[in-house]
Amino acid sequence: MKNEPKTLQEAIQYFADPGNCLDYIVARRWPNGVVCPTCGSKDVSFVRSRRVWQCKTRHPKCQFSVKVGTIFEDSPITLDKWLAAMWMVANCKNGVSSWEIHRALGITQKSAWFMLHRLRLALQAGSTVKLGGNGGEVEVDETFIGGKARNMHLSRRKHRLAATGVGGKAPVVGLLERGGEVRTTVVPTRRKKDIQGEIRKHVEQGSHVYTDALLSYDGLRYQGYAHQVIDHAERYVEGRVHTNGLENFWSLLKRGINGTYVSVEPFHLFRYLDEQSWRYNNRATKDNPMNDADRFSLAVSRIVGKRLTYTEVTGKVGETAPEAF
Numbered sequence: 406m407k408n409e410p411k412t413l414q415e416a417i418q419y420f421a422d423p424g425n426c427l428d429y430i431v432a433r434r435w436p437n438g439v440v441c442p443t444c445g446s447k448d449v450s451f452v453r454s455r456r457v458w459q460c461k462t463r464h465p466k467c468q469f470s471v472k473v474g475t476i477f478e479d480s481p482i483t484l485d486k487w488l489a490a491m492w493m494v495a496n497c498k499n500g501v502s503s504w505e506i507h508r509a510l511g512i513t514q515k516s517a518w519f520m521l522h523r524l525r526l527a528l529q530a531g532s533t534v535k536l537g538g539n540g541g542e543v544e545v546d547e548t549f550i551g552g553k554a555r556n557m558h559l560s561r562r563k564h565r566l567a568a569t570g571v572g573g574k575a576p577v578v579g580l581l582e583r584g585g586e587v588r589t590t591v592v593p594t595r596r597k598k599d600i601q602g603e604i605r606k607h608v609e610q611g612s613h614v615y616t617d618a619l620l621s622y623d624g625l626r627y628q629g630y631a632h633q634v635i636d637h638a639e640r641y642v643e644g645r646v647h648t649n650g651l652e653n654f655w656s657l658l659k660r661g662i663n664g665t666y667v668s669v670e671p672f673h674l675f676r677y678l679d680e681q682s683w684r685y686n687n688r689a690t691k692d693n694p695m696n697d698a699d700r701f702s703l704a705v706s707r708i709v710g711k712r713l714t715y716t717e718v719t720g721k722v723g724e725t726a727p728e729a730f
């Protein structure tokens with residue numbers, strides 16, 4: 406579509422018009438015409454005055470807005486705010502905090518926090534295709550993320566220490582296919598069972614796998630991988646055997662988490678990892694020259710079929726969602 410925004414400033418102006426919000430989302434959600442989210446019928450009519458559709462089939466919820474069946478469902482927050490927040494999440498390299506969204510959009514921090522979790526859900530990794538294959542090369546590395554436990558309230562600190570390992574940091578495994586995508590998972594421990602389990606789950610047998618000398622990687626060659634080790638006590642690169650791609654990703658990730666978010670609960674860590682991985686996998690490269698508008702468009706196309714309730718996101722049954730959410 407022409408006139409679509411290219412920058413955050415243009416996006417804010419463009420989406421100030423509710424008609425533009427609607428057109429933008431409809432074009433991505435229903436590229437082949439509007440479909441009733443309840444019954445799947447295409448026989449629907451648009452009620453212009455209320456910006457909803459009426460399904461001609463008789464069933465409950467036969468009137469629906471563009472929010473129904475998306476991460477925006479049941480939210481009283483208007484689409485101009487949702488889309489501005491999505492632009493920021495899709496394009497800010499180090500991530501955005503709920504405080505920034507709160508100030509930029511004039512909503513409460515608690516609402517902004519919950520919005521961010523829903524936006525991250527849209528970006529959550531969904532691919533089940535294995536990495537590597539056909540002689541592909543996959544770097545595997547592990548790190549600890551989180552911490553800053555000494556700045557936390559004592560009860561919170563105890564809670565976190567119980568949930569994770571040393572110093573309140575959570576072990577994370579990263580897998581990066583050279584020239585392809587990165588995937589990250591929070592694992593219970595750095596032991597062989599947990600780490601090799603992730604490799605079997607995400608990497609095609611027969612791939613080249615490059616790791617450091619951690620003993621947890623021992624025996625991968627007996628599981629069908631062309632495993633080569635770079636011993637960081639001696640050197641960091643030996644020909645093609647290195648994990649520098651993942652090292653770069655870790656430093657980006659830690660800059661985002663330590664700089665942008667004051668503290669990340671282990672319970673939510675995977676959502677931050679997914680968000681950062683998504684931005685990394687959709688960064689501009691020579692083969693894939695994506696710009697901010699492309700990334701935003703891609704993010705908006707992923708809002709469908711995902712819900713996240715307040716209880717799911719907080720893990721606190723009985724606590725109510727913030728008023729204006």
Ligand SMILES: [Zn+2]
Pocket residue numbers: 441442443444445446460461462464467
């Ligand atoms: Zn219907």
